[in-house]
Amino acid sequence: xxxxxxxxxxxxxxxxxxxxxxxxxxxxxxxxxxxxxxxxxxxxxxxxxxxxxxxxxxxxxxxxxxxxxxxxxxxxxxxxxxxxxxxxxxxxxxxxxxxxxxxxxxxxxxxxxxxxxxxxxxxxxxxxxxxxxxxxxxxxxxxxxxxxxxxxxxxxxxxxxxxxxxxxxxxxxxxxxxxxxxxxxxxxxxxxxxxxxxxxxxxxxxxxxxxxxxxxxxxxxxxxxxxxxxxxxxxxxxxxxxxxxxxxxxxxxxxxxxxxxxxxxxxxxxxxxxxxxxxxxxxxxxxxxxxxxxxxxxxxxxxxxxxxxxxxxxxxxxxxxxxxxxxxxxxxxxxxxxxxxxxxxxxxxxxxxxxxxxxxxxxxxxx
Amino acid sequence: xxxxxxxxxxxxxxxxxxxxxxxxxxxxxxxxxxxxxxxxxxxxxxxxxxxxxxxxxxxxxxxxxxxxxxxxxxxxxxxxxxxxxxxxxxxxxxxxxxxxxxxxxxxxxxxxxxxxxxxxxxxxxxxxxxxxxxxxxxxxxxxxxxxxxxxxxxxxxxxxxxxxxxxxxxxxxxxxxxxxxxxxxxxxxxxxxxxxxxxxxxxxxxxxxxxxxxxxxxxxxxxxxxxxxxxxxxxxxxxxxxxxxxxxxxxxxxxxxxxxxxxxxxxxxxxxxxxxxxxxxxxxxxxxxxxxxxxxxxxxxxxxxxxxxxxxxxxxxxxxxxxxxxx
Numbered sequence: 279x280x281x282x283x284x285x286x287x288x289x290x291x292x293x294x295x296x297x298x299x300x301x302x303x304x305x306x307x308x309x310x311x312x313x314x315x316x317x318x319x320x321x322x323x324x325x326x327x328x329x330x331x332x333x334x335x336x337x338x339x340x341x342x343x344x345x346x347x348x349x350x351x352x353x354x355x356x357x358x359x360x361x362x363x364x365x366x367x368x369x370x371x372x373x374x375x376x377x378x379x380x381x382x383x384x385x386x387x388x389x390x391x392x393x394x395x396x397x398x399x400x401x402x403x404x405x406x407x408x409x410x411x412x413x414x415x416x417x418x419x420x421x422x423x424x425x426x427x428x429x430x431x432x433x434x435x436x437x438x439x440x441x442x443x444x445x446x447x448x449x450x451x452x453x454x455x456x457x458x459x460x461x462x463x464x465x466x467x468x469x470x471x472x473x474x475x476x477x478x479x480x481x482x483x484x485x486x487x488x489x490x491x492x493x494x495x496x497x498x499x500x501x502x503x504x505x506x507x508x509x510x511x512x513x514x515x516x517x518x519x520x521x522x523x524x525x526x527x528x529x530x531x532x533x534x535x536x537x538x539x540x541x542x543x544x545x546x547x548x549x550x551x552x553x554x555x556x557x558x559x560x561x562x563x564x565x566x567x568x569x570x571x572x573x574x575x576x577x578x579x580x581x582x583x584x585x586x587x588x589x590x591x592x593x594x595x596x597x598x599x600x601x602x603x604x605x606x607x608x609x610x611x612x613x614x615x616x617x618x619x620x621x622x623x624x625x626x627x628x629x630x631x632x633x634x635x636x637x638x639x640x641x642x643x644x645x
Numbered sequence: 646x647x648x649x650x651x652x653x654x655x656x657x658x659x660x661x662x663x664x665x666x667x668x669x670x671x672x673x674x675x676x677x678x679x680x681x682x683x684x685x686x687x688x689x690x691x692x693x694x695x696x697x698x699x700x701x702x703x704x705x706x707x708x709x710x711x712x713x714x715x716x717x718x719x720x721x722x723x724x725x726x727x728x729x730x731x732x733x734x735x736x737x738x739x740x741x742x743x744x745x746x747x748x749x750x751x752x753x754x755x756x757x758x759x760x761x762x763x764x765x766x767x768x769x770x771x772x773x774x775x776x777x778x779x780x781x782x783x784x785x786x787x788x789x790x791x792x793x794x795x796x797x798x799x800x801x802x803x804x805x806x807x808x809x810x811x812x813x814x815x816x817x818x819x820x821x822x823x824x825x826x827x828x829x830x831x832x833x834x835x836x837x838x839x840x841x842x843x844x845x846x847x848x849x850x851x852x853x854x855x856x857x858x859x860x861x862x863x864x865x866x867x868x869x870x871x872x873x874x875x876x877x878x879x880x881x882x883x884x885x886x887x888x889x890x891x892x893x894x895x896x897x898x899x900x901x902x903x904x905x906x907x908x909x910x911x912x913x914x915x916x917x918x919x920x921x922x923x924x925x926x927x928x929x930x931x932x933x934x935x936x937x938x939x940x941x942x943x944x945x946x947x948x949x950x951x952x953x954x955x956x957x958x959x960x961x962x963x964x965x966x967x968x969x970x971x972x
Contacts, residue, residue, distance in 0.1 A: 292650040297650065306712070306713070306716060307716070307720075309709070309712075309713040309716075310713045310714075310716035310717040310720055311717070311720075312713065313713055313714050313717035314717060314721070340661070343657070343660055347653075394672075449934075449938065450902050450905075450906070450935065450938060451902060453879065453905070453934070453935065454900065454901065454902045454905055457879070457882070457883045457886065457900060457905060458897050458898075458900045459897075460883050460887065461883065461886050461887045461890050461897045461900060462897045464887040464890075464891065465887075465890055465891060465897065548891050551883075551884045551885075551887035551888045551891065552884060554880055554883050554884045554887060555880060556876050556877070556880055558880075558883075559876075559879065559880060559883060580966070581941055581942045581943065581944075581962075581966070582939055582940065582941055582942060583937055583938065583939075583940075583942070584938070584939065585938045585939070588934040588935065588937060588938060589876075589934050591929065592875065592929040592931060592932050592933070592934040592937065593929070593930070593931055594928060594930065595928070595929070596926065596927070596928060597926075597927040597928065597929070597942075598927070599927070599942075617720065617721070617724045618724075618728070620721070621721065621724060621725065621728060622926070624721075
């Protein structure tokens with residue numbers, strides 16, 4: 279009995295009209311979901327490929343292939359809904375501990391898929407998505423790395439959406455890298471300030487104005503006040519200056535002062551480590567350019583983060599643990615996640631009236 | 646749109662044979678068929694001289710949009726009905742299980758509940774929340790009461806370490822009061838012969854400062870952490886490391902995952918085995934990121950209350966979860 283039902287179901291669903299109807303329904307649901315707030319950045323921990331393969335009596339590698347198909351489906355849904363960034367956990371550094379042939383299979387999978395992506399590059403172009411590889415590059419084999427770089431270069435020009443592939447990645451390694459490069463940054467002298475207004479030019483302008491056109495520029499204050507201003511500036515950029523010794527110079531002699539100051543500008547001064555803030559480290563995190571993580575989804579019922587996006591998701595990200603295995607994950611599961619997320623968003627907006635006005639406005643604009 | 650079944654079958658067969666079955670052109674045709682149309686989305690190709698057609702398209706788009714808005718409203722209508730009934734159902738069933746599993750303030754009952762479990766966490770962690778809109782004093786009393794309860798259950802279950810995350814850090818400021826409350830609760834449960842307790846917190850002296858000799862009833866370490874011990878602690882560590890390397894004491898190459906891990910787990914918080922949330926959904930609200938790597942996160946869906954049954958279910962869930970560590 280159950281067999282005939284499932285056979286009938288398959289017959290209907292796999293026939294062209296059935297397929298057409300299912301696709302129309304998908305389009306309708308995605309279009310409808312788009313009317314509400316949409317998370318800007320979604321992370322997926324694609325867990326359960328191997329259990330799926332085991333339950334279907336397949337090779338492990340084939341389970342991973344099915345997982346990739348699921349990823350393609352989900353990516354499509356995300357980009358159609360308007361998600362800007364999708365981050366997926368493709369390969370953990372810990373995964374190198376798996377049986378060798380499986381690691382080999384995964385590498386091969388990544389290589390083939392990315393190769394197909396570069397040959398038929400318009401797949402991602404249609405969504406305006408660019409690929410980025412996050413992780414410890416030095417652990418990737420050369421041939422795979424080459425294909426990856428090609429895929430990244432091929433899709434670089436797309437700017438509507440981003441696909442972050444975490445390949446060999448762990449969050450702790452990411453944080454370690456971020457800390458290390460922050461320390462590195464603070465080891466090099468302060469780079470010249472990135473403004474088109476050079477302080478030395480301004481100073482020279484003022485000095486030359488004082489020298490030849492005092493009456494033309496009445497706004498420039500007279501000498502004593504001017505000196506005071508200079509001293510203030512000296513303290514400002516001179517608290518970390520080294521041996522230039524502008525402080526030891528007797529005051530009131532403009533020319534050596536100018537020399538010493540321009541000297542201190544070119545010299546090496548180390549930035550103060552107390553200036554390191556959360557934002558400094560954030561800039562060195564792999565996802566620095568992406569919007570904050572709104573939604574984190576892990577499949578297969580495991581309720582752990584397993585070293586993925588720790589830095590990004592420990593604040594106010596909504597974390598969802600789903601029971602189903604990743605290759606089975608589709609719109610029918612994801613829609614519940616999105617609906618609940620939208621519902622919570624509405625709920626929290628209701629608590630903060632100011633936020634609600636924003637969404638109502640956005641909604642009316644959409645309509 | 647997703648691939649149709651014919652194409653999927655062909656593609657999978659091709660894949661199995663290592664991409665030797667289909668020719669390039671065939672494979673490309675499969676991809677083409679499943680791609681969205683190029684002007685999918687907001688970009689409408691303007692064809693000159695087709696103003697009439699465009700206006701019809703506009704009407705169609707408008708109708709389509711209206712349908713979407715309608716379906717959206719319908720979906721959310723159904724969804725809020727679903728979620729309301731789910732919340733009610735969960736609320737009722739949690740109420741029932743909190744009656745069924747009650748500790749009666751007796752360590753023996755708790756021990757009996759725990760006895761069947763194959764493994765227990767060595768380090769349990771919990772997130773407790775302040776309710777901002779209540780009076781601060783009441784809120785602190787409630788927090789301390791909850792901390793004391795939780796600590797006592799841990800002592801009964803013979804879990805040696807409990808860490809409590811409270812975002813604002815108000816618990817950390819009242820360490821002696823927390824200590825008093827927990828000891829009082831211990832006495833209430835165990836009588837005179839209760840386990841020893843030490844209250845610790847990062848960057849603060851342990852309480853009590855001088856450890857009494859460990860009683861034969863075990864020992865519980867209660868560790869209090871706050872938002873400051875999350876990202877901020879990593880920033881602090883980075884500052885220290887930057888300072889040291891500026892002085893030439895270390896080189897950036899020496900900064901390894903092991904070093905950071907050692908510093909953070911000794912200085913702030915060792916990695917917990919199980920994290921219990923008493924919120925309706927999983928949201929970490931600033932819990933230290935470095936340490937939750939492999940922590941089992943337990944959250945009862947739609948649960949809003951603090952209770953023994955949440956603690957018990959978390960422990961049961963933990964015992965049944967398996968660890969694979971990437972294998």
